[in-house]
Amino acid sequence: MANKPDDALEEVSQTTELSPELIQFKTLLESTFIDVELAFVMTDQIPSVVVPKESLHDLCVFLKTNSVYDSKMLSCMAGVDYVDYCQILYILYSVENNCTIGIKCNVEYDCKIQTVSDIWKAADWYEREIHDLYGIEFEGHEDMSPLLLYDGFEGHPGKRDFPFYNYEEY
Amino acid sequence: MMQDQQDNQTIDMMLNMGPQHPSTHGVFRMELRIDGEKIIDVKPHIGYLHRGSEKLSEGEQYHQIITLFDRMDYLANFNNELVYCMAVERLLDMEPSKRTEYIRVILCELNRIASHLLYVGTIGLDAGAMTPALFSFIGRDRIQTLFESISGARMMHNYFKIGGLKQEVPDDFVRMVKDIMPVIRRDIDQTEKLLTFNEIFLSRTKDIGVITAEQAIDYGLTGPCLRGSGINYDVRKSEPYSVYQDFDFDVPVGLDGDCWDRHWVRVKEMHESLRIIEQAIDKLPDGDVASPLGRRLIRPSEGEVYVKAENPRGEIGVYLVSDGTDKPYRLKVRPPSFCNLSAIQLLLQNSWVADSVVILGSLDIVLGEVDR
C-alpha cells in the first residue's frame, strides 16, 4: 500500500469492472483532456480521477464550470503521506446535482503544486493545513503562514516518520 | 499648524481579540483592524487547541479512536461517534442491526438538540442577554442526565461501537425518552422566547453578517450556516445515512443568510429533531445491539472510504485509509466548524466591533473541532 506506484493504480482501474458513474465521469474527462494522462478509480463510492499535478488547476476549473458536475463546493481536502509521495485528495460536491466526485493528485515532496484557493475559497485553509502537516508548497497561495501549528514549529507532523510519543511525563 | 495637521492623521487600530476573550468561544484569536468602531479587516488565528487528533489516530487501534472523536466536537459527541463508526463499518462492509441504528439516531438527535440549546444560550450571552444561557442549560442538563443513564457519561460517552453499541440501553429507555420530550419542548420554547423575536435581538442580528448563497458554497459552509443562506442542503436528506430515510422531517431553510436566519434555522431544527425522535421511538425495533465483532481486533482490508454525516454544526466527513493493519493508515476529518470559521474574514468586514461577537456566535464554532 505504502509504496504503490502510479502505474499500478492505473492497472487496477483498468482491470476491475467500472461502475456506471465512473464510466460517465471517465468519458467526459477523457474527451476534454485528451493529451493528459488520467487514471480513474473509485474512492469508496465516489468516482475519482488521478490527475498529474500540471493539469490539476485546469481540471478543477473545468469541473467547477461543467454543467454535469457543477462542483461549486470543495467539500474536503486531505493529504495522505505515502512515504515517497503525498497524495492530495479533493472531494468536490455539487449542491444542485447532489453528486460527489474526487480528484487525487500525487505530489513528490520536493515539488510544488498549484493552488486551488482561487477557484474555491474553502481551499485556503485546507491548503495551509496541508502545508503545515506535510510541507507541500502551494504555488500562488497568498498566505502560507502556519495555521494549526505555531510559528517556528519544526517538522511536518502529518508525515509517517514523525514520532508519536517522545515526550516525558511528570 | 499645517505640520501639526499632517502629523495628526488617524491610523487604524489593531485590536487583538482572543484567545482569552470571553466571547470567542474557546481559544480563537482574531486580529481586528478597526477604524473607530468599524472593522476594516480581520485576520483569524486558530490552532491553539491543536492536539493532533488525526495524527494520534494513526497510532491507535480502530476501537480506541472513538474516544478521540468524542473530543473533537465536544458538544455533539454522539454525532461524531456515529460518523466514525459508519466509516469503519463501511470499510469492513458490515451493517449494524436495525435496533442499533434506531438507538443511534435517537441519541444523535437528542445530542443535536443539546448542542443547539447551548448555541441559543451562547448567542444570547454574546448579544448581552444573560438569562437564555441559564434557561438553555436546564434543558441541556436533562438531556445529559438521560445520556448518563444510557452511556454512563455526560459528554464523552464512548457508547457507539463499531458494528453496534457498547451495551443494551436501559429497560426504561423508551419511557425515559418519551417523558423527556414534552419537557425539552417546553425548555426550548422558554429559552428561545426570550430571544428569537425580541426586538433588540432582531435589531442586533437581522441583516448582520450576511453571506450570500454563492459565497457560502464557495467557502464550503455547511449545516445551519449554509441553510441560513437559503440553500436546502442537509446530508440527512440528500444522501441519507443510517436510517434517516425512514423518517419524515423538514429541513428548515433561512432566506437572507444573516445571523438571525442562522439562529432561526437552528431553533427550527430542534423541533424537527424532536419529530425525528418521536417517530424513531415509536418504530424502535427489537433485536440485538451488540457488535458482531465482539472483542476481536478490528483489522479491515486495504481500502479507503469517505463518509459524511450531518452534525449540528454541518457536514462532517471522515476520510479513512486502511492498509490492512489494526491501525488506520490515515484518518482525515472534514470538520464543519473549520470550514464555517474560514468565512469569518468575509463576514466581519465592515461590521461593528460589537457585531463581531454576534457573528462569531452565529457561526457556532467549536474550537476542539476546528483545531482537532
Next chain:
Amino acid sequence: MIASTGPYFQDAISTLISLLTLFSFLAVTVLSLVWLERKALGRLQLRLGPTRTGPFGLLQPIADAVKLVLKEDIVPNEAEKVIFWVAPIIVVISAFMLWVTIPLTPSIVVQNLENMGLFYVGAVGVIGILGLVLAGWGSANKYGVIGGLRAAAQLISYEIPLIMVFVSIAIVTQTFNLVEIVNLQSPVPFILVLPLGFVLFFVSGLAEVGRTPFDIYFAESEIVGGPFVEYSGAHWAVFFLSEYINTFAIATLTVLLFLGGWSGPFLPSIVWLLIKIYAVILLIFWIRGTLPRLRIDQLMAFAWKVMVPLSFYLVVCCSIYVFYGLPWWALTVMSIFGLGVVGVIIYQYITAPARKVAEVRERLRLLQMSQEE
C-alpha cells in the same frame, strides 16, 4: 469678614457628621443592592444566588468587599500611573457629591440647596464621565480606550434628555428645590402629570448608569469590561461602589421627581421612600434579566433621534401649560399624546426587522404552496 467662629464651627461639625452618616448609609445601601441584584437575578434565572455566607447569603457582599480590598492592586506597566489612580476617585467622588443634596425626607438631607438642588444634581452627575474616559485611556488597554470613548459618547448623549426633564419639571413647579418638588406632588404624583417625562427620565437614567440594555461601555462580551478591564482590587471596588451608588441615585431621583417621594399613608415617610426606591431598582434588575444589549450606533441613534427631540417637546408642553395656566390634566394629555406618537414611531422602527421577517416568510410560504399545486 468671617462671621463669628462659633456657628461656623458648629456648621462644619454638623456637616462632617452628616457626611459620615451619608457615607455609611450609602455603603450599607450598596451592600444591600449587591445582594439584592445577585439574589433577584439568581431567582429570575432559576438559580439560588448567594447562599453560603450568612443566612440567605446576606453577608456575601461583605465577603466580596473584604476580598476586593485585600486583593493585590495591579497597575499595568504601560499605564499612566497618575491617571490610573485618579480616575476611580473622580468617579466615586462625583457619585457621592450627587448625594449631598438628595433628600430622603424633608429633614434627612445633608445640605438642601434651596434654589439649586435639581441644578446641582444635573451638573455634578456629568463629572463621572471624565473619570470613565480617564480610566479607559489611562489603563493603556485598547479595550479600555474603546470603552472609555463609548462611555463618553453614551453618557453625554443621554445627559441632554435627562437635563431637559429637569428643566420641564422646574418649569412646572417653578422651583429647583427637591423638597419643594416632592411636596408639590402631594395630590397628584408627577408620573400622572408627565408620563412622557417619567419614561424619558427612566430610560436615560438606565443609560446614564449603564444598565442593560444600555450597558454598552463595559459590555463584558465585547470589550470585556471596557474602562474597568485593567482594574483590580480596591480600585475596581471603587468603580463598583460608584456604579451602585449611581443606580441608587437614579432610582431615588425617579421616586422623588415622579412617584411622589416620601408621601404615602400609614407608614413613616422614610419607609415609603425606601419601598418606592427598591421597587424601581427591582424593575431595573428585571429589565437586566430580560433584554439583550443594544449596539453603540443604535444607542446613539435612539438618543439623538428619539430622546432629545422628545425631551424638547416636553419642555415646550410644560411652557405652554405654565403660560396659559391650564389644568394639570392638560399636561397629561399633551404628554401622552407625545408619548403615543413617538411610541408608534418607535414601534414601527424596532419592529421593522420582525415585520420584514414575517413578510418574507409569508412570501416563501405562498411560493411553496404554488409550487406544490
Next chain:
Amino acid sequence: MLSTVKGMIQTLSSTWRGLRKPVTKLYPENPTVLQNRFMGFPGLTWDKDIDEPFCTGCMVCIRNCPTQCMTATMKDNPKFADESSKRRKIVDEFEINLNRCILCGICVDVCNFDAIVMTHEHEESGSYRDGSRMKLDGLLEIGGKYQTQSGWKPAPKD
C-alpha cells in the same frame, strides 16, 4: 415591543418559579444523583469467594487503553499452589494514573476476567500531583466500595 413585553412576563413568571423551586441545588448537601451506569474512576474488583482480586495482571486493558494510563505486573499466585484458587497468576502491582485516564470504559469492555469496573467514584482530589497515581490497594478499595454499593456480580461463565 410586544415580544419584549412577552419576555418580561416570562422572566417574571420564572422569578416566581425560582422563588418557589429553583433548579440549582446546593452541591455537597444535595449531590447530583448518579445514574446506575455512571462511569467514574476505574477500580479493581475483589473475588470474595477466594479472597483475592479477580485481576491476573494479563495486561489486556493496558494494551487497549487509548491513553496508556495503566501499568501492571503479575506474579505466581501463592493460592494456586495450595489449590485454593484456580488462578495460576495474580496481579502483583497495578497502577492507574487518574490524571491521564479519560474514563472511556474500554478497559472494562476488553477485560476477560471482570476484574476492572468503572466505579461511581468521581470526587477524588489530592493536594499534590503524584497523588492521582492510584496503586493496587487504592484501586481495590474503590472497586470493593462499588461492589458493595451496587451489588456488582461477575458475569456468569459460559
